[in-house]
Amino acid sequence: MNAPIVNPALTKNQTLVFDALNRAEGPMSAYTILDKLRDHGFRAPLQVYRALDKLTEFGMVHRLESLNAFVACAHRESECCGGSHNHGQGTVAFAICESCNQVIEFHDHEVDHHLGDWAKSKGFKPSKTTIEIRGLCEKCAA
Amino acid sequence: MNAPIVNPALTKNQTLVFDALNRAEGPMSAYTILDKLRDHGFRAPLQVYRALDKLTEFGMVHRLESLNAFVACAHRESECCGGSHNHGQGTVAFAICESCNQVIEFHDHEVDHHLGDWAKSKGFKPSKTTIEIRGLCEKCAA
């Protein structure tokens, strides 16, 4: 059994940003987060970006490249790979509804495997892989 | 045999942008393209973005979401799915070297299939899928 990364102690700003993302139903841009936190003393984008950098590093927040926005990690203890916020080697993938902005976070080991094989066959050393599916969620497609 | 999409007639601006991307070794941002085309009369970002929109629609150019940049499509006649600029149903994937900025365009039918299965199982209707692997190419990893 692999010890999951222990939840690091968050600073005040990191906590505020993380809580804001968790309260939100969907992804938020850094500037949207900033606006939500003005009442808590936030004045400048860097306060948000610095917190987001750390939270992303901790695996507690993901950046959605196709949206220039951020979401709280949706992994829960019951997930297949165990451990909150521990994505291990696995690549996280996202399905993003363009109608209701819902984001479904998942990972697919088969996809990981095939992309890993491709990389190995080309001698390419991956550092970060982005998989984002834009489309319509079940409700919105109906 | 499936008739590939015929290469559409390009306007002057579209041709200039496409040629600039083809001449470039790697991806370019819209503003970099703008700078390269100032001598050809380009003055404003919209001239570039409008051309890029069309070229992307034609499948002749791809946007790299994780870079906010654009590359000319690297598919050639000899590729597996036949037909230049005809990606059919397949999702295009990119491996991006963070050292030399080389971009390798490929597609992996198995990956497509697995992501398609996932979507079907969730009732999600994909419209566009982004797959980008950041890392080091064979030469730069050595």
Place this chain on the structure above:
DNA sequence: TGCCACACGTTATAGCATAACGCAATTGAT
């Protein structure tokens, strides 16, 4: 001829992200 669709040019503005500075709090030796 009048209409429509489309490419184009221009100006202005919106939205996303980081550089560079200085200060304060924390940590971890010595």
Place this chain on the structure above:
DNA sequence: ATCAATTGCGTTATGCTATAACGTGTGGCA
């Protein structure tokens, strides 16, 4: 305890990415 190194923080300014809104010109076509 003290010094040095690290880290977080706040602020100002700047840079990069993308689109809104307006008007012009042109070619196809009823």
